[in-house]
Amino acid sequence: MTSLFARLLCLCLLLSGPAWSQDGPQLNLQRVGISAGMHLIQAQIAATPQERTVGLMFRKEMPTNEGMLFVFEQPSTQCFWMKNTLLPLTAAFLSDDGTIVNLVDMQPQSLDSHCSVRPVRYVLEMHQGWFDKRGIKAGMRLGGAPFGR
Incomplete structure (x- = not known):
């Protein structure tokens, strides 16, 4: 009987979804390094519908060179x-x-x-002004594993 209870408990935990709350920040997401010229960004990856829906909601702080990379299955006009x-x-x-x-x-x-002006598969959210303060503008290319370099 104890073994059956343990199996049911494990099954319930597996089916309950990720280890974060939909009304709280997602802090345990995978991370990826992204280069923006000489600057390095540590980005959490939001790749599932649930992760993308919550995004950076409810966060009161975030380190200066951190952000969140939203990854979509295919290019589309993305609106946030x-x-x-x-x-x-x-x-x-x-x-x-x-x-x-x-x-x-x-x-x-x-x-x-706020929407992309053409179909995209990635959206990187950073502190407001982060790109501007570093002279990073539309047309520039970021580097890192998600982009094949």
């Missing part, structure tokens, strides 16, 4: 909003090779929609 997001962010919409298609500043807790 800031519901329940407390930090001002800049979204870099990226083509498959890491080229910045466009950059958009987003205000905390706003329902305004």
Whole structure:
């Protein structure tokens, strides 16, 4: 009987989903290094629908050179909003090779929609002004494993 209970408990834990709450920050996501010229970004990867939905919601702080890379299955026009997001962010919409298609500043807790100007598969969110302060603009190319370099 104890063995059956243990198996049922394990099954329930497996089916309960990821180890983060939908109303709290995702802190245990995979990370990837991304280069932006001479700057190195440590980005958490949001690749599943659940991870992308929560994104950076409810975070009160984030280290300066960290961000979140949203990865989609295929290129499409991607639109983001800031519901329940407390930090001002800049979204870099990226083509498959890491080229910045466009950059958009987003205000905390706003329902305004911010979209890519053409289909993209990646979106990198960083602190608002991070790209601007480093002279990184649309047309520049980021490097790293997600972009094949």
